[in-house]
Amino acid sequence: MRIVNALKADVRFQFKQGFYLVYILLTLIYMVILGVLPVEWKSTIIPLVLFSDPSMVGFFFIGALVMLEKVQGVLQYVVVTPLRSLEYLLAKVFSLTILAIVATVMITLATYGYDLNWFLLIIGVILTSSFFVFFGFIVAVRCTTLNQYFIRMIPYLLFIVLPCFSLIGFPYDWLFNIFPSVAGLKLVYGAFKGIDFLSAAAYSVYLLLANLVIAHYVEKIFDRMATEGA
Amino acid sequence: MIKVNGLEFAYRKSPGKAIKGISFDIDDGEIFGFLGPSGAGKTTTQRIIIGLLRGYQGSVDVMGKERIMWGKDIFEKIGVAFDFPNLYEKLTAYENLALLGSYYKNNSLDKDQLLDSVGLLADRDKRVEKFSKGMKMRLNFIRSIMHDPEILFFDEPTSGLDPVNGKIIRDMILDFKKKGKTVFLTTHNMNEADYLCDRVAFIVEGTIPVIDNPGELKIKYGQKSVKVSFNGDGKLQEEFFPLSGIGRNSRFLEVLNQDCVRTIHTQEATLEDIFIKLTGRELL
Numbered sequence: 001m002r003i004v005n006a007l008k009a010d011v012r013f014q015f016k017q018g019f020y021l022v023y024i025l026l027t028l029i030y031m032v033i034l035g036v037l038p039v040e041w042k043s044t045i046i047p048l049v050l051f052s053d054p055s056m057v058g059f060f061f062i063g064a065l066v067m068l069e070k071v072q073g074v075l076q077y078v079v080v081t082p083l084r085s086l087e088y089l090l091a092k093v094f095s096l097t098i099l100a101i102v103a104t105v106m107i108t109l110a111t112y113g114y115d116l117n118w119f120l121l122i123i124g125v126i127l128t129s130s131f132f133v134f135f136g137f138i139v140a141v142r143c144t145t146l147n148q149y150f151i152r153m154i155p156y157l158l159f160i161v162l163p164c165f166s167l168i169g170f171p172y173d174w175l176f177n178i179f180p181s182v183a184g185l186k187l188v189y190g191a192f193k194g195i196d197f198l199s200a201a202a203y204s205v206y207l208l209l210a211n212l213v214i215a216h217y218v219e220k221i222f223d224r225m226a227t228e229g230a
Numbered sequence: 231m232i233k234v235n236g237l238e239f240a241y242r243k244s245p246g247k248a249i250k251g252i253s254f255d256i257d258d259g260e261i262f263g264f265l266g267p268s269g270a271g272k273t274t275t276q277r278i279i280i281g282l283l284r285g286y287q288g289s290v291d292v293m294g295k296e297r298i299m300w301g302k303d304i305f306e307k308i309g310v311a312f313d314f315p316n317l318y319e320k321l322t323a324y325e326n327l328a329l330l331g332s333y334y335k336n337n338s339l340d341k342d343q344l345l346d347s348v349g350l351l352a353d354r355d356k357r358v359e360k361f362s363k364g365m366k367m368r369l370n371f372i373r374s375i376m377h378d379p380e381i382l383f384f385d386e387p388t389s390g391l392d393p394v395n396g397k398i399i400r401d402m403i404l405d406f407k408k409k410g411k412t413v414f415l416t417t418h419n420m421n422e423a424d425y426l427c428d429r430v431a432f433i434v435e436g437t438i439p440v441i442d443n444p445g446e447l448k449i450k451y452g453q454k455s456v457k458v459s460f461n462g463d464g465k466l467q468e469e470f471f472p473l474s475g476i477g478r479n480s481r482f483l484e485v486l487n488q489d490c491v492r493t494i495h496t497q498e499a500t501l502e503d504i505f506i507k508l509t510g511r512e513l514l
């Protein structure tokens with residue numbers, strides 16, 4: 001299967017480029033910091049970290065990943081194989097999302113325990129991670145160097161992350177649910193603090209739709225990039 | 231195999247047309263060469279046929295189907311080596327082949343054998359970042375043929391290679407022809423084109439003024455001549471004489487009779503001479 005091979009290729013590439021080392025280090029740092037947190041803060045801070053970790057890491061790693069391929073010029077050679085654009089993209093999404101799930105489970109077990117809604121947590125992390133990977137891809141496509149990526153992503157990042165502050169209580173804060181990032185954060189919080197079934201279902205479905213839309217869009221811009229000489 | 235008719239193409243950000251209505255056919259089992267100076271449109275034409283540039287005018291028929299009608303499956307049947315040997319720097323030679331190789335249905339060619347064929351077997355497990363340009367060129371070359379494609383596109387496949395490795399690549403290209411594969415090659419190197427190609431197209435500023443067999447071109451346009459160097463007026467001199475009618479050429483006979491000839495050589499016009507003669511352009 002091409003997509004499985006693409007997934008394997010990505011995992012190997014990420015490993016060789018030292019991504020996993022960075023990630024393990026990051027996860028350990030989180031564990032240490034969260035471990036010393038006062039108990040009454042844990043159910044507030046831990047979900048926040050669990051949300052920000054897969055989303056940020058997905059966003060940064062996909063950028064680094066695509067830029068590394070672009071800078072080395074290998075994307076041109078990937079494009080002249082039978083690998084479909086969607087397979088290429090999904091392999092990246094899967095590999096980074098698996099990473100996010102593993103980190104989430106480890107951080108949660110090490111710092112919080114197992115008394116929470118795991119199903120909701122995993123769903124929230126998967127949908128958040130994949131959304132941010134696609135989102136990061138949109139930025140990466142427009143850049144030619146890694147430094148350019150780190151500068152250009154800032155407005156994109158602010159645009160998608162700032163609405164999350166609506167959770168601390170804004171007037172009309174329900175309006176912010178339009179941002180997929182807010183829906184993801186609410187799911188992760190729901191896993192710790194409880195959430196009614198209807199809201200959880202609504203956020204999940206909305207986030208899923210957001211993923212489908214952005215996947216379709218990214219596939220299109222990827223194709224365009226590929227046929228204009230990556 | 232490939233039929234190009236009235237092809238025109240303009241890059242989006244540039245005003246003029248890069249390709250201005252070219253037509254040519256490449257037959258099954260043929261080595262077809264694209265020759266022209268820098269900026270003539272060689273790479274552009276190849277990229278259109280490969281499918282990396284869309285929005286062209288005219289028709290590009292590849293294996294019986296218009297190029298834009300093909301999906302990704304066409305890449306099972308074509309192999310490409312661009313003019314830059316871009317590889318995964320942190321992966322070894324073998325891993326580079328294995329990674330992209332896993333995307334093809336046909337994964338039957340032995341990778342070690344391929345590495346061996348271009349003298350890279352000993353470097354199989356070395357990271358590509360430690361490779362020289364020539365080593366990368368060779369790895370890039372075998373990467374393009376590892377799925378045993380029917381049509382091969384090579385953009386300057388021997389540029390930057392030393393003579394020994396250049397010959398290895400040329401011999402492999404001739405081998406593909408023996409196996410019935412079709413090869414589309416671009417080059418600045420006239421001798422290489424002369425040696426390899428069944429037919430060459432001269433491309434200049436997005437047009438193709440000439441397509442022919444290199445031998446035919448030399449017969450049609452190249453005059454054979456005799457180069458004589460001799461001692462005259464106290465220094466070494468050189469003169470050229472047309473080979474036809476040489477026995478009746480009085481100046482030639484006069485030089486011979488002076489008894490001061492150092493060397494005599496017959497000379498054939500090179501493809502390069504003919505290129506300059508027909509297009510008025512140097513091949514830089």
Ligand SMILES: Nc1ncnc2c1ncn2[C@@H]1O[C@H](COP(=O)(O)OP(=O)(O)OP(=O)(O)O)[C@@H](O)[C@H]1O
Nearest residue numbers: 229241244248266267268269270271272273274275
């Ligand atoms: N990406 C691009 N955007 C705009 N114009 C381009 C682009 N690539 C090539 N061109 C222009 O198109 C024309 C043909 O270029 P092309 O690369 O096909 O030439 P070439 O024959 O391959 O030259 P070389 O021998 O240097 O490789 C040139 O005038 C070039 O400036």
Ligand SMILES: [Mg+2]
Nearest residue numbers: 272273313385
């Ligand atoms: Mg070129």
